Amino acid sequence: MYGYVRPVKGELKVSELERFRGVYCGLCHELARRYGFWSRFLVNYDFTFLAMLLAEDAPARTCPRRCPAHPFHKTECLESCQSLQTAADMTVVLGWWKLADGAADKSFPASWACRFACRALKGAYDRAVSRQPDFAAAVKEDLGALQTLEKEKCPSLDAAADKFASILRSIAGGIEDPARQRAAGELLYALGRIIYILDAADDLADDIRADSYNPLRYRFAPVDGRLSPEDEKVLRTSMQHSHNALVSAYALMGENVYTGILSNTIYLGLPAATQAVFAGTWNTSAKIHRKRSSI
Amino acid sequence: MNDPYSVLGVSPSASDEEVKRAYRDLARKYHPDNYHDNPLADLASEKMKEINEAYDTITKSREQGGGASSYSYGGSAYQSAGQSRSTGKNAQYVQIRNLINANNLAQAEAMLNAIGTHDAEWYYLMGSVYWRRGWMDQAGQYYRTAATMDPGNPEYRNAVQYMNQGGQAYRPAGGMGGSMMGGDMACNMCQNLICADCCCEMCGGNLIPCIGCR
Numbered sequence: 413m414y415g416y417v418r419p420v421k422g423e424l425k426v427s428e429l430e431r432f433r434g435v436y437c438g439l440c441h442e443l444a445r446r447y448g449f450w451s452r453f454l455v456n457y458d459f460t461f462l463a464m465l466l467a468e469d470a471p472a473r474t475c476p477r478r479c480p481a482h483p484f485h486k487t488e489c490l491e492s493c494q495s496l497q498t499a500a501d502m503t504v505v506l507g508w509w510k511l512a513d514g515a516a517d518k519s520f521p522a523s524w525a526c527r528f529a530c531r532a533l534k535g536a537y538d539r540a541v542s543r544q545p546d547f548a549a550a551v552k553e554d555l556g557a558l559q560t561l562e563k564e565k566c567p568s569l570d571a572a573a574d575k576f577a578s579i580l581r582s583i584a585g586g587i588e589d590p591a592r593q594r595a596a597g598e599l600l601y602a603l604g605r606i607i608y609i610l611d612a613a614d615d616l617a618d619d620i621r622a623d624s625y626n627p628l629r630y631r632f633a634p635v636d637g638r639l640s641p642e643d644e645k646v647l648r649t650s651m652q653h654s655h656n657a658l659v660s661a662y663a664l665m666g667e668n669v670y671t672g673i674l675s676n677t678i679y680l681g682l683p684a685a686t687q688a689v690f691a692g693t694w695n696t697s698a699k700i701h702r703k704r705s706s707i
Numbered sequence: 708m709n710d711p712y713s714v715l716g717v718s719p720s721a722s723d724e725e726v727k728r729a730y731r732d733l734a735r736k737y738h739p740d741n742y743h744d745n746p747l748a749d750l751a752s753e754k755m756k757e758i759n760e761a762y763d764t765i766t767k768s769r770e771q772g773g774g775a776s777s778y779s780y781g782g783s784a785y786q787s788a789g790q791s792r793s794t795g796k797n798a799q800y801v802q803i804r805n806l807i808n809a810n811n812l813a814q815a816e817a818m819l820n821a822i823g824t825h826d827a828e829w830y831y832l833m834g835s836v837y838w839r840r841g842w843m844d845q846a847g848q849y850y851r852t853a854a855t856m857d858p859g860n861p862e863y864r865n866a867v868q869y870m871n872q873g874g875q876a877y878r879p880a881g882g883m884g885g886s887m888m889g890g891d892m893a894c895n896m897c898q899n900l901i902c903a904d905c906c907c908e909m910c911g912g913n914l915i916p917c918i919g920c921r
Contacts, residue, residue, distance in 0.1 A: 423882075570842035577841065591750055598747055601841050606887075631844070645888070649873050650843040652887040656876035657745065657841060663736050663877055664750050679878060683885030690889065 416610050416685040417603065418457040419676040428672045430488065434474050435670070436460045438490030441477060442500040445492065447536035450529075451500075452480075454507035458607070461677055462583065463490075463499035464670035465596070472669050498586060504540035505548050506579070508533050509555055517624065550582035567630035569609070569647075577604030592665060599661035602654040606682060609651055613639075614689045644690060655682060711761035723769065730762045736877045743874065746810050746839050800828050807835050827857035831866065846870070 421429060440455040473493075476486035490496060511533070514526035541548040558575035566572050580603055584596035612619075612628050617637030619626035628634060632643040639647065662678055688694040712719045715729045737755045742748040799818065806815035816836050822829060834849030847870045854863040878884045 568845060570837070570845045574840075574842065595747060595750065598745075598841075605841060605843075646847070647844070648888045649871060650847060652873040653843040653870070654841065655887045656741075656874045659876040659878070660741050660745055660751070661747055663741075664747055664754065675879065675883065679883040680885045683887050686887045687889060 414607055414611055415457045416607055416682070416689075417461045417677060418681050418685070419673055420680040420684055423676055423680055424673065428676070431472065431670065432460070432464075432673050434472070434488050434490045435463055435496075437477070437479065437482075437487050438474075438492075438496055439463055439499055439503070440479065440481075441489050442492055442496045443503060444479075446497070446500050447504050447533075447539065450532050451504055451507075451536050453529075454503050454533075456503065456507075459499045459503045461674070462502070463495050464668075464674055465599075465665070466495040466498060466583075466587070467493070467668050467670055468495065469666070469668040498544070501540045501544045502547055502583060504533070504536050505544060505551055508537040508540075509551055513555075546585055547582055551579050554579045554582075562625040565625060565630055566627065569612075569627045569631040570605075572627040573605045573608040576608040577601045580604035580607075595661045595664040599658050599665065602658035602661065605654045606651055606658070606686075609647065610686060610689050613647070614694055648686070648690065651686065658682075709757070709761070711764040714757055714761035715765070726762070726765055730758065732880070733758045738877070740875060741877050743869070744835065744838055797828070800832065803832050807832065807839065810839065812836050812839055827853045827860065827863060829853075830856065831863050834866065 419428075419432060424432065436455070436457070439460055440452050443451040443455055473491045474488040475491055477489045478484075478486050508530065511526045511530045515523050515530055517523070518526060554575040558572065561572050561575065578601070580600040581597045584593050584600055587593040587596055609628075612626050616626055616628050616634060616639070618624075620629060620634065620637050628639065628647070632639050632647070634640075634643075659678060662674070685694065712721070715726060715733060717726055717729045721729070734755070737751045737758065739748070739752065739755070742751040745751070799822070803815050803818050806812075806818070815832070819829060819833050819836065830849045831853035834846045834853060837843075837849060838846035847867075850863065850866040850870055854860070854867045857863060873886075873888055
């Protein structure tokens with residue numbers, strides 16, 4: 413989706429990096445298996461994180477596979493499992509809506525590309541909706557409410573972020589253990605708020621230029637596409653509190669085979685992404701990240 | 708009851724020092740200060756109880772050193788909305804505080820919205836509702852309004868201070884202390900830790916054993 417939720421690779425153990433790659437590639441294969449070739453393009457770090465977070469505490473089974481991105485050597489991919497299937501379904505639902513949003517909001521030719529992709533993935537989207545009806549209903553409702561807020565130029569940052577965060581929280585609905593479900597719900601809500609704000613901060617200058625809605629425009633008073641240092645401090649402090657809530661909920665989730673990677677993503681990855689977004693280097697660092705890694 | 712060793716995540720052959728270290732790390736993780744006005748505070752305190760019981764069981768069964776008992780975190784100094792200050796001047800506010808404490812945020816908000824005049828307490832409680840809901844920016848604005856309207860009130864002042872300083876949460880040892888606020892997190896963390904230790908010591912507990920003494 414947005415790609416902000418990723419581990420700091422240099423701080424992962426070699427075995428953890430391989431396991432992370434296995435989940436990412438496994439999710440891509442799962443998308444192709446369940447939804448066809450084109451859905452592979454929706455694979456992202458955020459849902460890789462989700463697949464790891466939702467995973468049962470059982471040894472992960474992998475198998476070597478080839479794919480269009482790595483045609484000459486096989487990579488160890490996580491085999492199909494419950495958490496991977498759920499993550500793939502949700503990737504398609506949310507990914508399709510993001511494309512639909514792009515088709516409506518973006519200007520030519522990007523809007524046409526989004527429209528074409530939306531058409532191509534409509535069948536996949538319908539299948540994903542039938543597999544995850546509760547999640548799909550939550551996405552539709554909350555995104556609809558978010559659009560209304562955008563039209564009204566809602567000045568409350570939290571009210572706008574709440575809609576996106578609620579979508580992520582609804583993912584926890586599938587967890588059976590009530591305590592774990594509550595903890596995951598709080599974790600995902602806080603994560604959703606952080607992702608929404610990061611996206612808003614990242615797009616602030618562009619949104620001001622294009623005169624599109626951005627909650628930070630109405631909550632604060634940005635000058636030349638940037639927040640004043642005082643406003644940035646207030647915003648980042650409020651994100652720190654969400655991060656604290658996320659960390660506290662994460663502590664109650666229990667451990668699984670991906671704990672090392674999840675901890676890295678939460679304790680280091682999110683702060684690093686935040687730092688990069690506010691320093692204005694996110695897009696550059698994300699590009700370097702893509703170039704350097706084979707994932 | 709679960710195996711006390713698996714609760715602490717150590718093997719039965721672990722030394723006393725290893726058991727103590729594992730216990731301390733977990734106690735730090737689930738400390739009530741990390742769940743300040745948090746909707747998951749009840750789960751954390753259950754976990755804390757489980758850890759304390761496991762540690763007590765192990766130390767008793769080993770019968771060494773005598774009386775190395777668990778921390779008592781029962782009387783933590785943090786004040787969550789609903790459990791503090793019996794001002795008693797407004798029964799409705801007391802009721803709202805109780806609702807907030809019981810995580811019944813929708814009803815607390817409905818009751819607050821039904822109140823016509825908004826005094827400092829109203830803003831503070833509305834801030835608490837937003838805080839628990841995860842609306843951190845809005846919560847901060849309401850806390851600040853409450854503190855501006857009644858600057859002498861220590862509860863409102865503390866809430867604003869907590870808000871501005873970035874709060875606290877568990878960070879594992881070993882360089883995992885990233886901050887969303889930029890700058891050096893280590894400095895903030897030390898501040899928080901020392902503050903938390905002072906609070907604990909006031910209540911008879913101890914968070915930093917090398918500063919205080921057990």
